Amino acid sequence: MKRGFLNSAKAQKQQLYPAASSSHDTAEASPPSQELESMYKARYGKVENRGKLGLPEGYTPSNIPMSDMQPNGVYKDHIVNGLIFTTLHHASDPAGNHNTELLVEGSTKQKIFSTPGFLKPVPKPSGQPCYVIRSTPDMGLGCFVTRAIEAGETIFAERPLLVAPRSCRVQRGPQLLAQYGIHQGNLVVLAEWEKMLEVAVARMTEENRKALMSLANNHTEDGSGPILGIVRTNAYTSVDIFDGPVKLANNANLYSAILKIGSRLNHSCRGNVTYDFDLASFSYIFKAEKDIAAGEQLFYSYCDLNVPASVRKSQLAPYGVVCKCLSCINATPASDKIRTEFEQRVKDSPKWVTNARANIRLALKLRQDMIDEGLEGTTEYACCLQVLCGMYMLMGETVKFQRIKDEFNKYNRLAKLQAAF
Ligand SMILES: C[S@@+](CC[C@H](N)C(=O)[O-])C[C@H]1O[C@@H](n2cnc3c(N)ncnc32)[C@H](O)[C@@H]1O
Secondary structure (H helix, E strand, C coil): CCECEECCHHHCCCCCCCCCCCCCCCCCECCCHHHHHCCEECCCCCCCCCCCCCCCCCCCCCCCCCCCECCCCCECCEEECCEEEEEECCCCCCCCCCCEEEEECHHHHHHHHCCCCCCCCCCCCCCCCCEEEEECCCCCEEEEECCCECCCCEEEEECCCEEEECEECCCCHHHHHHHHHHHHHHHHHHHHHHHHHHHHHHCCCHHHHHHHHCCCCCCCCCCCCHHHHHHHHHCEEEEEEECCCCCEHHHCCEEEEECCCHHHCEECCCCCEEEEEECCCCEEEEEECCCECCCCECEECCCCCCCCHHHHHHHHHHHCCCCCCHHHHCCCHHHHHHHHHHHHHHHHHHHHHHHHHHHHHHHHHHHHHHHHCCCCCCHHHHHHHHHHHHHHHHHCCHHHHHHHHHHHHHHHHHHCCCCCC
């Protein structure tokens, strides 16, 4: 999936805890070469078929030890290759089926565990569960809502099943590549990383292990083991959790999170769901970004929204997704122009307010274009409504003002803009 899979610009939100020794934002930095050498980046998405090339003769995968189990049924922490196997466990869940298995650097574990209020309960949506996972005709399993949902409503929230580094942190990675050559060396690195993931998965409760192992796997032909294949098909890149003080280029020090429900969300370029990660409860919170009718499928965009259909197609291709959303099947040069220009048009729109009567058409056209492209869930759409409200207010059009204001209030539940009316 795009965005790591979920790796697009939209998902690149600010981290929720500050960089330890940096007063400024998490500008991307280049990793020191030694650090880069010690990690091997597995490409997410569907990678090439490596044909019949197998593991090198004479290579035997490392044996990674397990730790002892504590009386509460949770395995003790232990360190292998500079990473800690640890379990997020909440006393209120003795069965442990809301546990998260973490495979993290020690300093990262410390940052996570020292988050103020950690570990809060997972936020509960109001009312009964309102989603179901079921088959789709052409996308495998998907997640559907069982009742009408309003824009801004929380649909579900969950802790990840597993959080592990995005890159394969194996011991002697560069040496393995040098010893076995780039192709077989890569296979060895993938096999070594699988061994680490095997231990993380062995530490899970049976229910969580089953949930993880039943997720989709597109990486069956590239040398990934069964767990790494699932991780690479289903991972949300956790932009809030990273090693060291700053995020490194190419996501090298970020983490992947695998979710039981969230990893069942299929892609659409006209998505209806967005998510936030809350570090204090260590949970992903999924919210409707549009009104969703009972029975509709939930979709999240794996690709960038502000690019033409051809670019979206190429961003999605590595993930085995051929998008058949209305915006893709009905794409025209005009719809591509809307996609590539809507952000700039929204940026320009506050200028229109000074001459509201002359410019109201521009604002109405912008709103309609965004609706046509299914972009109502974007912050830009709420900005556009805010501008329209300002224009109608200045024009003394109270009925129209009220109608757009009601719509603005709905979409602003997620956008959280400061409204001046
Ligand atoms: C994270 S999984 C989503 C859930 C998955 N459908 C399942 O059965 O568990 C991602 C995979 O779902 C499939 N998928 C997602 N969106 C799709 C779409 N719009 N069209 C076709 N397949 C899609 C692709 O195989 C993709 O690699």
